[in-house]
Structure formats: structure tokens, C-alpha cells
Amino acid sequence: MIEAAAYTVIAPDVQSADGCRVWAFTVIGSGVVMGARCVVGSHSYIGRETVMGDDVRIQSLVFLPNRTRLGARVFIGPGVVMTDDKHPRVNHPDYDAQPPIIDDDVSIGAGAVILPGIHLYAGCMVGAGAIVTHDVPAGETWAGLPAKRLHRWPTPPIGGGWLTRTRGTP
Numbered sequence: 001m002i003e004a005a006a007y008t009v010i011a012p013d014v015q016s017a018d019g020c021r022v023w024a025f026t027v028i029g030s031g032v033v034m035g036a037r038c039v040v041g042s043h044s045y046i047g048r049e050t051v052m053g054d055d056v057r058i059q060s061l062v063f064l065p066n067r068t069r070l071g072a073r074v075f076i077g078p079g080v081v082m083t084d085d086k087h088p089r090v091n092h093p094d095y096d097a098q099p100p101i102i103d104d105d106v107s108i109g110a111g112a113v114i115l116p117g118i119h120l121y122a123g124c125m126v127g128a129g130a131i132v133t134h135d136v137p138a139g140e141t142w143a144g145l146p147a148k149r150l151h152r153w154p155t156p157p158i159g160g161g162w163l164t165r166t167r168g169t170p
């Protein structure tokens with residue numbers, strides 16, 4: 001069940017567990033699956049068949065391409081853009097979308113850009129304004145343009161998931 005603010009567009013086949021909220025002017029595409037208590041801020045776009053675990057927090061002005069995979073307790077800061085097409089061309093005959101995979105307990109700072117096919121492993125942190133061009137290992141903090149490792153978190157994240165997902169599994 002989704003509690004939706006005015007001016008949202010939520011496809012009729014979206015599935016959601018209890019306690020989800022979507023704020024104004026956000027679009028949730030066809031086939032999206034939302035876990036329990038997920039919150040999506042205003043002016044965001046959630047691509048078709050995106051899957052999110054429980055307790056995901058997506059701030060305003062976020063773009064997620066089709067089939068993005070989000071684990072549980074993922075935090076996505078305002079203005080984050082994820083991508084799925086490394087060499088975008090209109091009507092590209094060999095178009096092969098590579099949505100990102102975001103594991104449990106990952107946090108992404110404001111305005112970060114995640115390039116196609118990137119895997120952010122469990123509990124990692126991406127700094128504000130980063131351009132992420134390589135996978136980020138579990139528990140590490142990366143930032144900058146292009147993003148590089150700053151350090152490992154001293155303690156496991158709240159929730160302690162540390163689970164990883166592989167491409168193709170929800």
C-alpha cells in the first residue's frame with residue numbers, strides 16, 4: 001500500500017509492501033516492486049521494474065534507470081543520477097542496458113552520478129558529488145571525480161546486513 005501525495009504518477013501494476021510513501025511529482029514506472037516502509041521524495045523518477053528492499057529512502061530529484069536493483073536500507077541522497085547506457089545513442093541497434101546494482105545498507109551522497117553497470121557492495125558509502133566509474137567494495141567510502149577510495153567505515157552500518165546481490169537476482 002502506497003500513501004501518495006498529489007501529482008504523483010504510479011503505474012497500476014506497481015507492487016508495494018506496507019508503509020510506503022511517495023511525494024509529489026514523482027513517477028514510479030511499470031513493474032516496480034517496493035519493499036516495506038520505502039519513501040520516495042518529490043520530483044524523482046523510478047524506472048520500470050526497479051526492485052527495492054525494505055526501508056529504502058530516496059530523496060528528491062533522483063533518477064533511477066529501468067531495472068535498478070536496490071537492497072534494504074539503501075539511502076539515496078537528493079539529486080542522485082544512476083545510468084544504464086554507457087554509449088547512449090538514439091535508436092542504437094546494439095543497445096544493452098546495464099542498470100546499477102545497489103546492495104543492502106549502501107548510502108549515496110547528494111548529487112552523485114553512478115555510471116552504467118556499477119555494483120555498490122553492501123554497506124559502502126558514496127560521497128556527495130562523486131562520479132562513480134568502478135564498483136565500490138563492501139564497507140568502503142569513495143568520493144571524488146572519478147570516485148576513489150577514502151577509507152573503510154570503522155563500524156558496520158546500522159542493520160548490519162552486509163549481504164551482496166548478484167546481477168539478475170532481485
Ligand SMILES: CC(C)(COP(=O)(O)OP(=O)(O)OC[C@H]1O[C@@H](n2cnc3c(N)ncnc32)[C@H](O)[C@@H]1OP(=O)(O)O)[C@@H](O)C(=O)NCCC(=O)NCCS
Nearest residue numbers: 077078108109110125126127128129130141142143144150
Ligand atoms: C564522503 C563523506 C561520507 C566523507 O565523510 P568523512 O568520512 O567524515 O570524511 P572527512 O569529512 O573526514 O573527509 C576526508 C577527506 O575527504 C574529502 N572529502 C569528503 N567528502 C568528499 C566528497 N564528497 N568529495 C570529495 N572529497 C571529499 C575531505 O575534503 C577530506 O580531504 P582532506 O583530508 O584532504 O581534507 C562525506 O563527506 C559525504 O560526502 N557525505 C555525503 C553527504 C550527503 O550528501 N548527504 C545527503 C543527505 S542530506
